[in-house]
Every structure is written in C-alpha cells, then in structure tokens.
Amino acid sequence: MALSSADRPSDQSSRPARLLTGSVEDELEHLILTGALRPGERLHEIQLSTRFGISRGPLREATRSLQAKGLVEVIPNRGVFVRSVTPGEALEIYDVRAAIFGLAGRLLTDLVNDTMLSRMHAFLEDMDAAAAKNDFEGYYRLNLAFHDFLILGTRNKTLAEEYNTLVNKLHLCRAQSLVTAGGLSVSNHEHREMVDSVASGNRERAQAAFFRHVERSKDRFRSTVTDLA
Amino acid sequence: MALSSADRPSDQSSRPARLLTGSVEDELEHLILTGALRPGERLHEIQLSTRFGISRGPLREATRSLQAKGLVEVIPNRGVFVRSVTPGEALEIYDVRAAIFGLAGRLLTDLVNDTMLSRMHAFLEDMDAAAAKNDFEGYYRLNLAFHDFLILGTRNKTLAEEYNTLVNKLHLCRAQSLVTAGGLSVSNHEHREMVDSVASGNRERAQAAFFRHVERSKDRFRSTVTDLA
DNA sequence: CCGTATTTGTCCGTATGTATG
DNA sequence: ACATACATACGGACAAATACG
Numbered sequence: 001m002a003l004s005s006a007d008r009p010s011d012q013s014s015r016p017a018r019l020l021t022g023s024v025e026d027e028l029e030h031l032i033l034t035g036a037l038r039p040g041e042r043l044h045e046i047q048l049s050t051r052f053g054i055s056r057g058p059l060r061e062a063t064r065s066l067q068a069k070g071l072v073e074v075i076p077n078r079g080v081f082v083r084s085v086t087p088g089e090a091l092e093i094y095d096v097r098a099a100i101f102g103l104a105g106r107l108l109t110d111l112v113n114d115t116m117l118s119r120m121h122a123f124l125e126d127m128d129a130a131a132a133k134n135d136f137e138g139y140y141r142l143n144l145a146f147h148d149f150l151i152l153g154t155r156n157k158t159l160a161e162e163y164n165t166l167v168n169k170l171h172l173c174r175a176q177s178l179v180t181a182g183g184l185s186v187s188n189h190e191h192r193e194m195v196d197s198v199a200s201g202n203r204e205r206a207q208a209a210f211f212r213h214v215e216r217s218k219d220r221f222r223s224t225v226t227d228l229a
Numbered sequence: 230m231a232l233s234s235a236d237r238p239s240d241q242s243s244r245p246a247r248l249l250t251g252s253v254e255d256e257l258e259h260l261i262l263t264g265a266l267r268p269g270e271r272l273h274e275i276q277l278s279t280r281f282g283i284s285r286g287p288l289r290e291a292t293r294s295l296q297a298k299g300l301v302e303v304i305p306n307r308g309v310f311v312r313s314v315t316p317g318e319a320l321e322i323y324d325v326r327a328a329i330f331g332l333a334g335r336l337l338t339d340l341v342n343d344t345m346l347s348r349m350h351a352f353l354e355d356m357d358a359a360a361a362k363n364d365f366e367g368y369y370r371l372n373l374a375f376h377d378f379l380i381l382g383t384r385n386k387t388l389a390e391e392y393n394t395l396v397n398k399l400h401l402c403r404a405q406s407l408v409t410a411g412g413l414s415v416s417n418h419e420h421r422e423m424v425d426s427v428a429s430g431n432r433e434r435a436q437a438a439f440f441r442h443v444e445r446s447k448d449r450f451r452s453t454v455t456d457l458a
Numbered sequence: 459c460c461g462t463a464t465t466t467g468t469c470c471g472t473a474t475g476t477a478t479g
Numbered sequence: 480a481c482a483t484a485c486a487t488a489c490g491g492a493c494a495a496a497t498a499c500g
Contacts, residue, residue: 068297099332
C-alpha cells in the first residue's frame with residue numbers, strides 16, 4: 001500500500017474555516033492566560049465538554065495541543081492540569097527570553113528606518129507621561145504595545161512566536177504578578193537606552209541593551225521571590 | 230457544581246505509564262525527523278491508524294500535538310501534512326538558534342568546572358582526529374554529542390527544549406541536508422574558540438563566540454541556497 | 459484494606475460537510 | 480453536476496486506573 005501519492009498542500013484559497021479543536025484551544029488558552037483557570041487547576045473533560053457543548057474528542061485534541069505549548073500538564077489516568085511554573089523555572093525562562101529579546105534588538109538595528117524610530121520615540125514620550133501621572137494601567141498597556149512593536153519590527157516570525165510562548169509561560173508563575181506592577185519610570189530609562197542603541201546602528205550594543213533590559217526584569221523578579229522565601 | 234476542589238498534581242509516584250497518544254507521537258516524530266515521512270507528505274488518518282493498530286482518536290491527538298510543535302501543518306478538511314520549512318524560514322530559525330546558543334555559552338561560563346572543561350577538550354581532540362581521517366560519519370556524531378553536552382551543561386531545561394525544537398525544525402528544510410555535511414575541520418576551529426572563551430570566564434566573550442558559531446553555519450547555509458537560486 | 463464511584467483512555471459506528479476527479 | 484474519498488465531529492460503549500468513603 002504505497003502512501004506515495006505526494007499531495008502537496010496548496011497554499012491558495014486560504015479560507016479561515018476554523019476547526020472546533022482550534023476554537024476550543026484558543027478559548028482554553030484565553031481562560032488560562034487571564035487567570036480564569038489558575039495554575040494547578042484541573043481541566044475536567046466531561047465538565048468542559050458539556051460547558052462548551054462539544055464532545056470529548058475535540059476537547060482532548062485541544063488539551064494535547066496546549067500540552068505541547070507548555071500551558072498544561074497531562075498526567076496519565078489522572079487528568080489535565082494548568083501548568084504551574086515554579087520560580088526556578090521562571091528564572092530559566094527569563095534568561096531565554098533575554099537572549100531572544102537581545103536578538104530582536106540586533107535585528108532591529110539592521111532594519112530600522114526613520115518612521116520606526118519616530119514611533120519608538122513616541123512610545124517613550126507616552127510612557128513618560130503615563131509614569132508622571134502614576135497611570136499604572138496606561139503604562140502597562142503602552143509597555144506591552146512597545147514590546148510588541150519591537151518584536152514585530154524584526155520581521156522574524158519564529159522569533160515572535162517563541163517570544164510570545166515564553167511570555168505566556170511566565171504568566172503561569174504565581175509570583176510573577178507582583179513584578180509586572182513594579183518598574184515604571186525605572187524601566188523607561190532602560191527603554192531609552194534601547195532605542196538609542198538601535199538608532200546608533202551598532203548591532204552588538206543594541207543586542208546587549210535589549211538583553212540587559214530583560215535581565216533586569218529577571219533581577220527584580222528574583223529579589224521579590226527571595227524576599228518571600 | 231463548584232470546580233473549586235483544587236486538586237494539585239502530586240509530583241510523587243511518577244511511573245512512566247505511557248499513553249498511546251504519546252507513543253504514536255514519538256513514532257511519528259521519529260518518522261518525520263529521519264526523513265521516512267518527507268516534508269509536504271501527507272499523514273493519512275485511517276491509513277496510519279490501521280498501520281499502527283490504533284483508532285483515530287489517539288492518532289488525531291498526536292498530530293495536533295505535532296502541529297503545536299511545528300512539525301506538521303493541519304489544513305482544515307484537507308488533512309495533515311509534514312511541514313516544509315522554506316529557506317527563508319530556515320534563516321529566521323538560524324538567528325533564533327544563534328541567540329539561544331549564545332545564551333548557552335554565557336551560562337556555561339558561570340557553571341563550568343575542570344571536569345567539564347576536560348571533557349570539552351576531549352571532544353575537540355576526537356573531532357580533530359575524525360576530521361584528519363575524513364571520517365564524516367564519526368565527526369557528525371561527535372559534533373552532535375558535543376553540542377548536546379554544551380546545551381545540557383547549562384542546566385536550563387527551557388533552553389534545551391527550545392534549542393532542540395529549533396534544530397528539529399531545521400531538519401524540515403530540504404536544502405538543509407547539504408549543509409550538515411559541510412564544515413568539518415573548519416568548524417572545529419570555531420569549537421576551540423568557544424571552549425577557550427568559556428575557559429576564560431568571560432561571559433560576554435563566550436556568548437559572542439557561541440552566537441557567531443551558529444551564525445557562520447547560517448552563512449554557509451545561505452550561500453548554498455543562493456547558489457541554487 | 460476493600461468496594462464503589464468517578465474519570466480517563468480507547469475503540470467503534472455513524473452522520474455531515476468538504477474537497478477532488 | 481455527480482460520485483467518491485476523506486476529514487470532522489458526535490455519541491455510545493467498555494476496560495482500566497484512580498479517587499473516595
């Protein structure tokens with residue numbers, strides 16, 4: 001039985017045509033990342049399947065996919081649980097994230113133009129304004145948008161995907177919530193250093209600046225963790 | 230019906246107890262990475278389920294997991310296909326791999342001891358010997374083992390996992406096969422530079438050396454690709 | 459330690475929609 | 480337009496492992 005007839009997936013005619021599995025997976029991922037499903041909590045098969053109005057098949061496929069993404073943990077004959085990231089793992093993740101973010105700075109330096117630079121400066125000013133008004137909420141959103149802009153600017157989809165995966169995993173660390181609040185104008189000084197490095201056209205300098213930015217986040221995280229311990 | 234009763238997955242009593250899904254997934258992954266299933270080739274549901282002697286359920290779960298790992302591509306209502314990595318994507322992956330490998334060098338510098346350094350030197354000598362005898366096969370295996378040793382030496386599981394994922398994806402690029410053959414004693418000079426950097430205790434230098442090593446592989450890959458185009 | 463209930467893992471049959479020739 | 484093949488999803492079923500009293 002030759003399985004040869006090498007059909008090649010034709011890229012054209014790309015209609016969305018979402019699969020149930022994918023929809024449920026997105027839904028679960030959203031529940032996990034927003035904290036509606038907390039780390040360690042169980043994903044009850046029949047409970048969830050009835051809640052979503054689907055059968056167990058697609059649900060199991062979705063959870064297996066989430067397992068591969070590192071968002072849940074499957075224990076044979078026990079069930080599926082939201083993965084909980086220990087502080088130690090979080091430190092590991094911070095390092096990998098720093099390396100990838102450093103690469104982003106390096107790649108950006110070679111791609112950046114005046115339009116992007118002015119947008120980056122606009123981000124800096126907006127964040128300064130938010131910090132001056134002690135607008136934590138606004139600063140948080142601007143900070144996220146700024147980082148997304150930088151990551152997207154590299155035009156490297158692999159990098160963006162990997163970076164998002166790591167950031168998501170960090171959300172699964174309970175102690176993490178404390179860190180995101182801290183920083184503010186402290187980290188905006190680092191942001192300015194990053195932008196200046198990119199503008200200077202010096203690849204290595206930009207890479208180091210981006211790398212250090214995440215490492216400092218890691219240090220802030222570590223200090224809060226060790227304080228608790 | 231409160232879903233509160235927060236069962237926490239107890240870490241103890243960790244028996245293997247493989248699930249069918251996991252076994253099939255490993256089997257398929259092996260078939261893909263060894264080239265038995267080539268990029269673009271289709272994974273026929275009923276065909277594979279009968280071949281493995283299982284039902285379609287676990288098989289579908291396995292393929293969704295492989296999709297999340299980036300090894301296969303699922304096209305709704307069409308089927309599952311082995312993902313084919315374009316040369317452009319391969320270049321992206323090389324950059325991310327370089328960043329992560331650079332981090333490995335940095336982390337190794339802070340962890341390395343005399344035992345590890347002597348093992349690294351042993352690797353260098355063995356690879357020199359293999360290169361002198363034009364023993365491509367032996368050099369290839371030693372090279373893999375050397376890189377594994379370095380990655381494992383960082384004691385960072387997130388890094389190791391991410392690195393392996395990227396290397397696996399590179400195998401899905403057809404043009405890639407040409408590159409792995411090239412190098413030999415050329416790259417062993419780079420290896421020596423890496424080990425020396427780690428031994429020097431200079432984090433930044435080691436990180437840069439490890440980063441450059443992968444970037445040079447990328448350059449070799451790019452030149453072979455552009456030659457074909 | 460035992461017996462029962464619950465849940466997972468797996469299989470099967472089947473209906474429906476979609477792609478392909 | 481038709482027929483075939485196939486992926487998708489559903490529902491039922493049962494064994495095995497686990498959890499609980």
